[in-house]
Amino acid sequence: MQKMVMENSIVSEFEGILLKDSDPFSYFMLVAFEASGLIRFALLLLCWPVIRFLDALGMGDAGLKLMVFVATAGLRVLEIESVSRAVLPKFFMDDIDMEAWRVFSRYDKRVVVTKMPRIMVERFVKEHLRVDEVVGSELVVNRFGFATGLVNGDIGFISSKVAKLFVDDEPSLGLSRATSSFQFFSKCKEQMHPPFITDENCHDHQLLRPLPVIFHDGRLVMRPTPSTSLLILSWMPLGILLAAIRIIIGVMLPMRIIPYVTPLFGGKIIVKGKPPSPISGSNSGVLFVCTHRTLMDPVVLSTVLMRKIPAVTYSISRLSEILSPIPTVRLTRIREVDAQKIKHQLSKGDLVVCPEGTTCREPFLLRFSGLFAELTDRIVPVAMNYRVGFFHATTAGGWKALDPIFFFMNPRPVYEVTFLNQLPAEATCSSGKSPHDVANYVQRILAATLGFECTNFTRKDKYRVLAGNDGTVSCTSLVDQVKKVVSTFKPFLQ
Numbered sequence: 001m002q003k004m005v006m007e008n009s010i011v012s013e014f015e016g017i018l019l020k021d022s023d024p025f026s027y028f029m030l031v032a033f034e035a036s037g038l039i040r041f042a043l044l045l046l047c048w049p050v051i052r053f054l055d056a057l058g059m060g061d062a063g064l065k066l067m068v069f070v071a072t073a074g075l076r077v078l079e080i081e082s083v084s085r086a087v088l089p090k091f092f093m094d095d096i097d098m099e100a101w102r103v104f105s106r107y108d109k110r111v112v113v114t115k116m117p118r119i120m121v122e123r124f125v126k127e128h129l130r131v132d133e134v135v136g137s138e139l140v141v142n143r144f145g146f147a148t149g150l151v152n153g154d155i156g157f158i159s160s161k162v163a164k165l166f167v168d169d170e171p172s173l174g175l176s177r178a179t180s181s182f183q184f185f186s187k188c189k190e191q192m193h194p195p196f197i198t199d200e201n202c203h204d205h206q207l208l209r210p211l212p213v214i215f216h217d218g219r220l221v222m223r224p225t226p227s228t229s230l231l232i233l234s235w236m237p238l239g240i241l242l243a244a245i246r247i248i249i250g251v252m253l254p255m256r257i258i259p260y261v262t263p264l265f266g267g268k269i270i271v272k273g274k275p276p277s278p279i280s281g282s283n284s285g286v287l288f289v290c291t292h293r294t295l296m297d298p299v300v301l302s303t304v305l306m307r308k309i310p311a312v313t314y315s316i317s318r319l320s321e322i323l324s325p326i327p328t329v330r331l332t333r334i335r336e337v338d339a340q341k342i343k344h345q346l347s348k349g350d351l352v353v354c355p356e357g358t359t360c361r362e363p364f365l366l367r368f369s370g371l372f373a374e375l376t377d378r379i380v381p382v383a384m385n386y387r388v389g390f391f392h393a394t395t396a397g398g399w400k401a402l403d404p405i406f407f408f409m410n411p412r413p414v415y416e417v418t419f420l421n422q423l424p425a426e427a428t429c430s431s432g433k434s435p436h437d438v439a440n441y442v443q444r445i446l447a448a449t450l451g452f453e454c455t456n457f458t459r460k461d462k463y464r465v466l467a468g469n470d471g472t473v474s475c476t477s478l479v480d481q482v483k484k485v486v487s488t489f490k491p492f493l494q
Contacts, residue, residue: 010107011162011188012175014114014121018104018129019095022177024064024116025051027088028071029224031120034087034217035079038236044070045229060181061154064115068139072117073149077141080119082397086466087218089124093210094223099196100175101129101210107172111135113162113182117151128211135161159184214364214457217396217466219406221388232390239390239409242266246408250299250325256306258325266412271304273419276380278307278350285350286422289372290382291365291446292354294393295320295403297384300415301352302326310345311352312338317401335371342375355439357459359394363452366459368443370435377428381442383418383449396466418449 016022033041054063118136125131137153162184174188298311310327355368393407460470
């Protein structure tokens, strides 16, 4: 295997070099939408012709300041940091120029220069591109923690900050556009402009790939370029109406009719494998173990099977429970209490469980809890996946009650359901395997079916990244709280 030669230091522009797109407008649109809402999103889009006009007059710096002001003025800095942590990295990663990255990654000391406020870029480039320093403008914040919409630092100020990082020696290489307005690149020992040519024979993918984005938040699926943003705004009224119709139909119609009605309203369900037939005359139902993509997973499964199958839940909103066309069993994260709830439900019939404990949008499976393997040997793995066009139906930091509405606002939501065979007895705990081994086995076969990658990440990892907490939800009823107290003191009462 050929090793990459690590050299001394490199300075690179972010926009137009490491990112293919040199225009940061869409990233300010993301901040406007996710940190503020639809009104600011529309207002910034209305400013786009003015920004383009200023750019054509050679006043690009004024256009940039207008973008910053409209996108951030009046927002709490914590909200901007949240978007920079949970939303922007996914879109940055999708726009990475891999040829520029291969050149950039060969150097020991890496510095990125951005024309966006540093707060928007720093987390992504340090965590995923392993950058040492980020140089950009700074948002002006008042004493109450709100952004004023102003920035400290022009092009000359940023260039001087880069120079201070290299007092003893000049950077070995500078990656910049030929039309770059940053003055510092002329002082680099060597300069490169796109297109970049790299060694095609180098196969060290571990070094050549940025660290992947596994968790991300936000409602928008596509990067909101001006044309995409206009399309989203135009679709909103029709999307809300369509979502209301779809939800009403799903709640009112019998489950056996919904599969025939779904295509009439733009939905599509692709079924692979052989769904198991209902089992009668048994003292235990089938436990369907599903990958968790959205809160619609159990509903879609029930639609495919044409019967209402209860689903265990943890942190879905009360509104989602009210709108749900299937029964839900709310868990508490108290192992003994939850085990009894699941056993009781299985004694009455089939049940759906998502052992990841939370959703994941990317092609990764989170670690499976082994609780389900302890409670039954009648386990049917089900691989769930979905595709949407405009809006994500999950959120970690937003209002979860809107999850089903955003899902049904998509023009053509598509679900793919793949039934695997019921686990043989030798693959369950009845053969002496541990619940941990069974859970890992189910995770592996589901990942292989979907072409996903298994991880050891958990719900807590996701929420620490996206929301800054561990995702813990307090007990939801007095009964559950009493049971928690009893389970705590049970060892002392025996």
